[in-house]
Amino acid sequence: MCLGIPGEIVALVPDRADLAMVEIAGVRRAVNIGLLGGPAGGVGVGDWVLVHVGFAMSKIDEAEAAATLALLRGLGEAYTDELNALAGSDIT
Amino acid sequence: MRFVEEYRDANRARALAEQIAALCEPGRQYKFMEVCGGHTHTIYKHGLLDHLPESVTLVHGPGCPVCVIPMGRVDDAIAIARQPDVIMTSFGDMMRVPGGSGSFLDAKAAGADIRMVYSPLDALKIARQNPDRRVVFMGIGFETTAPSTAMTVLRAAAEGVRNFSVFCNHVTILPAIKAILDSPDLRLDGFLGPGHVSTVIGCRPYGFIARDYHRPVVVSGFEPLDVLQSVHMLLTQLAQGRCEVENQYTRVVPWNGNPRALEAINRTMELRPYFEWRGLGFISHSALRLREEYAAFDAERIFQIPGVRVADPKACQCGEVLKGVLKPWECKVFGTACTPETPIGTCMVSSEGACAAYYNFGRFTRRRTEEVTRA
Numbered sequence: 001m002c003l004g005i006p007g008e009i010v011a012l013v014p015d016r017a018d019l020a021m022v023e024i025a026g027v028r029r030a031v032n033i034g035l036l037g038g039p040a041g042g043v044g045v046g047d048w049v050l051v052h053v054g055f056a057m058s059k060i061d062e063a064e065a066a067a068t069l070a071l072l073r074g075l076g077e078a079y080t081d082e083l084n085a086l087a088g089s090d091i092t
Numbered sequence: 093m094r095f096v097e098e099y100r101d102a103n104r105a106r107a108l109a110e111q112i113a114a115l116c117e118p119g120r121q122y123k124f125m126e127v128c129g130g131h132t133h134t135i136y137k138h139g140l141l142d143h144l145p146e147s148v149t150l151v152h153g154p155g156c157p158v159c160v161i162p163m164g165r166v167d168d169a170i171a172i173a174r175q176p177d178v179i180m181t182s183f184g185d186m187m188r189v190p191g192g193s194g195s196f197l198d199a200k201a202a203g204a205d206i207r208m209v210y211s212p213l214d215a216l217k218i219a220r221q222n223p224d225r226r227v228v229f230m231g232i233g234f235e236t237t238a239p240s241t242a243m244t245v246l247r248a249a250a251e252g253v254r255n256f257s258v259f260c261n262h263v264t265i266l267p268a269i270k271a272i273l274d275s276p277d278l279r280l281d282g283f284l285g286p287g288h289v290s291t292v293i294g295c296r297p298y299g300f301i302a303r304d305y306h307r308p309v310v311v312s313g314f315e316p317l318d319v320l321q322s323v324h325m326l327l328t329q330l331a332q333g334r335c336e337v338e339n340q341y342t343r344v345v346p347w348n349g350n351p352r353a354l355e356a357i358n359r360t361m362e363l364r365p366y367f368e369w370r371g372l373g374f375i376s377h378s379a380l381r382l383r384e385e386y387a388a389f390d391a392e393r394i395f396q397i398p399g400v401r402v403a404d405p406k407a408c409q410c411g412e413v414l415k416g417v418l419k420p421w422e423c424k425v426f427g428t429a430c431t432p433e434t435p436i437g438t439c440m441v442s443s444e445g446a447c448a449a450y451y452n453f454g455r456f457t458r459r460r461t462e463e464v465t466r467a
Binding site for chain 1: 130133134137183184208209210211212213214217236237239240243288291292314315343344346350351352353356443444452
């Protein structure tokens with residue numbers, strides 16, 4: 001829950017300015033981008049964001065995303081639990 | 093993983109460790125608190141204590157939101173969940189946290205409809221799909237998750253979803269740090285500031301620690317080298333006689349935080365006069381509740397809340413662990429009666445709890461083992 005998981009934006013959602021499709025560890029899910037600044041959250045396809053419980057909380061660069069993912073993988077069960085929860089999530 | 097080495101380079105770690113040792117004044121002891129459970133995890137997982145001189149001690153702080161929820165609040169939530177038409181929704185982390193009479197998992201086994209969700213927006217969706225049920229979201233967490241709850245309440249209001257409410261247990265980190273600074277139990281020399289909370293609140297709010305308590309604060313990332321570099325920055329400040337707030341985690345944390353997230357919190361929530369923290373007791377203005385304007389979404393106004401107060405089990409010393417007075421292995425039941433499989437205390441439940449982190453990763457490192465033997 002406290003874990004921010006990095007994800008890559010793979011598509012914006014037409015008609016829903018507050019949502020983007022984000023790929024997180026192979027799972028593609030809608031994420032709310034309403035907390036990022038600017039139009040369409042100031043983000044576009046190919047950008048990396050740190051996702052907390054369904055909300056992109058900050059934009060990060062690819063190096064940070066890779067490092068954070070490696071760290072999360074090291075968590076083992078806590079991380080897989082979080083990914084399973086994410087896989088079951090549908091916030092559209 | 094071409095990027096990761098940058099934050100894990102053993103040579104850089106060794107070089108930093110040498111610089112850290114050189115910064116320590118001979119004969120002086122340094123005690124720094126890592127506020128966030130994520131840092132505790134990194135410290136044990138990567139054996140960082142072995143890179144630090146004997147004179148530098150890292151003390152775990154209260155920054156694990158699951159760990160600081162008092163047992164009575166779990167009982168209150170279960171009382172709501174037991175109402176006939178209620179669906180209680182919660183993050184997975186909360187499911188095994190013991191209340192005075194069992195956990196969410198126990199209540200679920202006994203027939204309550206309690207569902208695990210990834211996001212408060214999932215809970216809102218369940219409410220939309222079940223118009224004849226009352227769906228309650230168990231809101232927990234520091235400023236990292238409070239904006240998500242706030243945004244979900246705003247969305248529920250905008251959509252006019254009438255059967256959704258929040259049992260708000262969101263807490264704010266600064267009053268807890270202040271309570272620890274005011275406590276006579278522990279003398280600290282500085283703080284590793286929480287990384288992800290700071291993406292929301294920024295670095296400015298820590299100013300009082302430097303200004304009023306004359307302790308340095310370094311907001312730190314979660315990689316092993318981040319933590320070592322942050323310790324180095326704290327020691328440098330002390331060596332130069334400075335007490336400031338510095339940001340080591342600039343690649344993620346903006347100095348002013350996330351204004352939109354703060355705005356969402358402020359619009360929907362206000363500080364409670366006081367809130368009970370596990371182990372720390374009642375702390376003034378340390379938690380959030382929904383504002384009057386959003387009363388229709390406030391489970392505390394919709395349901396009869398028993399307001400249970402339960403003393404922690406006598407054997408459990410989570411309070412001392414959360415305040416940094418005890419190390420996990422110094423607790424009487426650590427690793428014997430209390431394990432991640434059958435936790436007595438909250439610090440053993442959450443993967444970010446100091447006890448679980450130490451149990452899973454720290455137990456077998458050489459230096460710690462020696463300390464356990466000595467103790």
